[in-house]
Ligand SMILES: C[C@@]1(CC(=O)O)c2cc3[nH]c(cc4nc(cc5[nH]c(cc(n2)[C@H]1CCC(=O)O)[C@@](C)(CC(=O)O)[C@@H]5CCC(=O)O)C(CC(=O)O)=C4CCC(=O)O)c(CCC(=O)O)c3CC(=O)O
């Protein structure tokens with residue numbers, strides 16, 4: 001399994017099953033994609049801004065839904081294995097990614113099988129955790145532990161993103177720019193400034209850069 005980050009902006013995602021698991025996946029993908037959830041019942045209460053369609057498709061109907069909607073990703077999260085099988089096969093047929101919520105890993109025979117990792121986000125920084133399907137509870141637990149570690153990372157990405165641009169426009173060699181950015185992301189004082197706001201992070205970062213590349217030329 002090789003982790004990749006996929007931009008779902010303007011993509012369609014089709015979820016089968018409106019239980020807690022279907023709802024969790026719908027919420028996750030609705031942050032970017034246009035999501036439709038097909039289910040005879042909607043037991044959870046938060047599906048993001050997904051469109052909810054009340055229907056109880058047979059396996060054949062479910063496959064027809066997939067062909068008609070032609071989504072980027074199909075999530076099979078029903079408690080009916082025959083429906084999940086049909087959804088997986090149809091997704092593969094139309095070249096869509098497919099996530100089987102009722103399988104412990106990517107599914108043999110489905111070329112586009114993917115798992116959904118536990119994810120921590122802070123701004124543009126994202127950490128994704130998978131156990132290769134062995135222990136989703138462990139993924140969740142590690143995600144909770146990593147959450148605190150990532151505090152301020154989004155702000156650090158924004159700050160060093162801007163600094164990289166500025167350094168590129170300056171008289172520095174690639175090696176100097178690399179050393180400067182590395183020194184900033186490793187600086188405890190910059191992290192503390194970003195997390196507490198007590199001192200100005202930008203000023204701390206400029207000081208670290210001056211110490212690294214020797215100031216103005
Ligand atoms: C393969 C995978 C496919 C997929 O869904 O993509 C899959 C499959 C299955 N999960 C099951 C159970 C649980 N899943 C969770 C939680 C999460 N499951 C997620 C992902 C994945 N789950 C993919 C692999 C990820 C990896 O590689 O680690 C997370 C990370 C992401 C998300 O779903 O959004 C999300 C945590 C999000 C967060 O909190 O950050 C909990 C914990 C809880 O509920 O507290 C339990 C109960 C405890 C336990 O069993 O561990 C079962 C058995 C069902 C049964 O027994 O009936 C199966 C099927 C099977 O194993 O056969």
Ligand SMILES: NC(=O)C1=CN([C@@H]2O[C@H](COP(=O)(O)OP(=O)(O)OC[C@H]3O[C@@H](n4cnc5c(N)ncnc54)[C@H](O)[C@@H]3O)[C@@H](O)[C@H]2O)C=CC1
Pocket residue numbers: 016017018019020021022038039040041042043055056057058077078079080083100101102103136
């Ligand atoms: N990946 C994960 O994180 C987890 C996966 N699971 C697995 O995922 C499945 C779903 O989990 P839950 O949401 O807890 O189950 P659930 O039983 O609460 O929900 C299943 C949903 O599927 C709907 N459904 C039934 N037949 C359907 C059909 N023909 N078409 C569309 N929808 C249909 C039901 O109305 C219900 O809303 C479970 O059967 C289990 O195998 C369970 C826990 C966690």
